[in-house]
Amino acid sequence: MATANTDSNHVLVQRFRLPAYAAMIASQRIIHGVVASAGAAIGRAVRAFDPLFIPFNFKIRPEQARREVERFHASVEKSREQLKRVQAELKRKTGPEPSFLIDAHLLVLQDRLFVDRIIEKIETDHINPEWAILSAGFCTIFSQSRCHLSGSCRTMRS
Amino acid sequence: MKEREIVIGHRLGLHARAAARLVQLSTKFQSNIALFRYDTGNPLEADARSILSILLLSAGFGSKVSVRAEGVDEDQAIEIICNYLAG
Numbered sequence: 001m002a003t004a005n006t007d008s009n010h011v012l013v014q015r016f017r018l019p020a021y022a023a024m025i026a027s028q029r030i031i032h033g034v035v036a037s038a039g040a041a042i043g044r045a046v047r048a049f050d051p052l053f054i055p056f057n058f059k060i061r062p063e064q065a066r067r068e069v070e071r072f073h074a075s076v077e078k079s080r081e082q083l084k085r086v087q088a089e090l091k092r093k094t095g096p097e098p099s100f101l102i103d104a105h106l107l108v109l110q111d112r113l114f115v116d117r118i119i120e121k122i123e124t125d126h127i128n129p130e131w132a133i134l135s136a137g138f139c140t141i142f143s144q145s146r147c148h149l150s151g152s153c154r155t156m157r158s
Numbered sequence: 159m160k161e162r163e164i165v166i167g168h169r170l171g172l173h174a175r176a177a178a179r180l181v182q183l184s185t186k187f188q189s190n191i192a193l194f195r196y197d198t199g200n201p202l203e204a205d206a207r208s209i210l211s212i213l214l215l216s217a218g219f220g221s222k223v224s225v226r227a228e229g230v231d232e233d234q235a236i237e238i239i240c241n242y243l244a245g
Binding site: 100 | 174175177178179181182205208209210211
């Protein structure tokens with residue numbers, strides 16, 4: 001049984017008045033998957049997302065831009081905290097070498113080229129931050145290693 | 159201002175991890191440091207403190223890159239950055 005993150009989704013539904021989205025998250029679903037391994041496991045069900053799959057792109061009103069920029073900043077900050085936690089965990093488990101890759105993600109989040117471009121798109125194109133991140137074209141840089149700007153994309157959705 | 163051309167010696171080119179290390183190195187200097195690629199159709203410029211602009215250079219193994227440093231510690235900056243890029 002898979003359940004959606006109902007609290008944050010409820011906020012999204014209220015804020016953006018998305019009835020179709022509301023209907024989707026209101027139901028719980030049994031998911032039949034591919035038999036990838038023998039046996040059964042009981043545990044927490046996690047919905048896996050394609051990092052580039054953005055569930056909603058929409059235009060905003062000019063007066064909403066400031067709030068959306070603030071939401072973007074908050075999400076960047078949250079992503080940074082999550083990445084630092086992952087980095088600390090990696091260092092503890094596997095040593096410093098793999099954690100250097102996390103540095104690249106952290107540097108992207110503080111890169112003015114990235115941050116300023118997203119804000120510019122929100123303010124001038126009047127689109128939501130998720131759409132701005134996708135349309136800015138930076139995600140493709142990391143596409144080969146599947147290391148998209150997933151932190152901020154994902155945090156924006158939660 | 160100092161400028162020096164260097165051939166990328168990292169086997170995987172300036173990939174994410176190498177670019178991150180370059181940004182970390184560059185921020186240790188006061189000088190402004192920029193990378194240029196003249197071997198593409200349009201010359202490309204990257205700020206050495208911006209990981210995205212470095213990745214957008216798409217400098218693979220064997221690419222020629224010019225490093226330009228301008229500031230009080232430009233000599234040291236050029237030396238260390240070029241040594242790193244040479245691999």
